[in-house]
Amino acid sequence: MTVALVLAADETADIPYGNGPHAPTLLHRWLDRLATLNVPDVHIVARPENAARLRKEIDAAATGAVNVQVVESDSPAEDLRVLARVVRDLTEPLLVVPAGTVASDELVNRLVWHRAEVTAVVAREGDGAPIRQGAVRVVSVGTGFHQVTEPNGVFRGLLRITPAKRVTCAKAAEKMAALLETPDALPGVTDDVAALLLVALVRSGVRVQKLREQPLVCRPVRDAAEAAEARAAVEAIDEDRVRLDAAVKSNDGFFTTFAVSTYSRYIARLAARIGATPNMVTSLSMSIAVGAAIAFASGTRAGMIAGAVLYYFSFVFDCVDGQLARYARKFSTFGAWLDATFDRAKEYTVFAGLAVGATAAAADSSVHAGDVWVLAVAAMVAQTVRHMIDFSFGAARGARPVAPLPVVPLTAAEDGRTPAPAVPAPGPGGLRGLIGRVMARTRTGPAFWAKKMIVFPIGERFAVVSITAAIWNARVTFIALLCWGAVAAAYTLSGRMLRSLNR
Structure with a gap:
């Protein structure tokens, strides 16, 4: 109200x-x-x-x-x-x-x-x-x-x-x-x-x-x-x-921006017109992911391809639920929690399906990858640690006290601000200056998208699983996830440590 x-x-x-x-x-x-x-x-x-x-x-x-x-x-x-x-x-x-x-x-x-x-x-x-x-x-x-x-x-x-x-x-x-x-x-x-x-x-x-x-x-x-x-x-x-355009996040990753959001917004509008709620779409996305896991577990090439397609569309509807919430303005704490919980559940369910299918496949099949449960569990642990760090870092930033703004008397004609110099002052040197220059040069163009992709956001993770599973097998999928995840962890942790130490 x-x-x-x-x-x-x-x-x-x-x-x-x-x-x-x-x-x-x-x-x-x-x-x-x-x-x-x-x-x-x-x-x-x-x-x-x-x-x-x-x-x-x-x-x-x-x-x-x-x-x-x-x-x-x-x-x-x-x-x-x-x-x-x-x-x-x-x-x-x-x-x-x-x-x-x-x-x-x-x-x-x-x-x-x-x-x-x-x-x-x-x-x-x-x-x-x-x-x-x-x-x-x-x-x-x-x-x-x-x-x-x-x-x-x-x-x-x-x-x-x-x-x-x-x-x-x-x-x-x-x-x-x-x-x-x-x-x-x-x-x-x-x-x-x-x-x-x-x-x-x-x-x-x-x-x-x-x-x-x-x-x-x-x-x-x-x-x-x-x-x-x-x-x-x-x-x-x-x-x-x-x-409708505003319902799409402006800071999404490369895969989400160019392979999903180009059309998912129209699915969100259709969902709003038929009376679907964001939580219904979230549940549908989870159901599709379960279907993908079952297909992966079949141990056949057709099952791997079907699982890859289903897993992609599970992600599409994972984007649709948020776009629907923003388009229809149907926000809730429960919906945000459900979405975050199902995001993890979808990934772990599919990891399990891939591991089951790797051993269920015929020995002479290209889908057969042997016992990959160690790799599957390692991928689950890596994801758990990643999100634990993400949430703890976000909480730490939120707990940081906000500096008070200046108070200016209403009887003063001037606003107390200093005009910018005609010649910009040189930027800070040292590590802080280096970070600032790097960030400034990667705000647009290919460098911007490379920076978005290297952190291995959820869209890229779903894409890696779908592509590698459809073409190769579960072992390749888990190795790709762990390798890219390791690079993302090194990049993310080093950046956060440098920013934290510099403030």
Whole structure:
């Protein structure tokens, strides 16, 4: 569930969205969309002269939202105080939405489902408060008074705040409200309430994660012409395609990217349309892997080929379950646990099937590999140790304390950041510099994919098993797994040790 606060204090809330006498206003379009998102409580901040009219319109519109309240406010400072009161009582995330903003439905959905404590929708250019954005967060925000050092983006007005930051957000909003009412405290400041709140949050040391507008649309509008232009931009985008493309991980390995994800996303969309759940697809993937193990255990060349094909499609559906979860936004802790558990179970089951088939094959058959149980157990142990190290390293990184962000007074015009020098400073020397240079040169091109493949991710492991089993036998399969696994372990462990010692 999510709560929404719609800022409808200016005339942009009444701009029509569409043509004709029955076209909804931007405000009513937001109310309809929030209702479809199952938002139980909507607070509309409006000026006193418009409040009574809005209440009548909302009563007549039957938006479908559980509870819509119109809250009267006579100034931007009071808008911020209303927001602070709403935030203090939060038990669910809060969306802050300027009514005069046109946004793609998919972008709003992404904001609702975003997992950061505070999230702001940003763009590289266009209308909106100037910002300085880093790789993942907003580092500085400007108003008519507050300056941004080397701005490289704009804030589009939409915010999401979780209950974890309700106290900090309420204090920041109240502090900004008090300054707005103090003569000459913030000369020239704008009355963009969402931007003022974002300035207060960022300068209070809150980590505000950015959500990029592109390739979708989020535009503040000032008149009907701009609203029509924004609507045309929204309707020109195939949002389902954008959503489907986003369901595919951007950091997958080579085999997954080029041999699976090119078409698995369409299976995920089909699964969503027929009502399949990610856990159902995960179970199907496990069942196919069991079938592959049975085929491998037959000890025949036909069985090895059939097992290889089944094992490949087991991996395809292993990718589909995650893509389905992201496309349909059906996430669960149980689903994540089930997926991780079945990933290991699939590999170990197939290893056992290969070992059984190696001895069951006829002695004069190319499938016959003798007793390979030692190799099979070694492969299982190697995988177990690998994942134990992966999880422990991830836990250690997660336990590392996060350095606090700088706090900048709201009464200071400058944001406290130092402009980048015209001539970049030389990078660090020694081991740290070497690691940095190597990483920088392997972010694109063949070197990037080589770096992705050398760690032997799950897609490459499934591919090695399928290819070697179909062409040769289980002994070749296990030797290939152990050899590549040893190289991956040496590369991964050395890199992690160097990075850990260097921090």
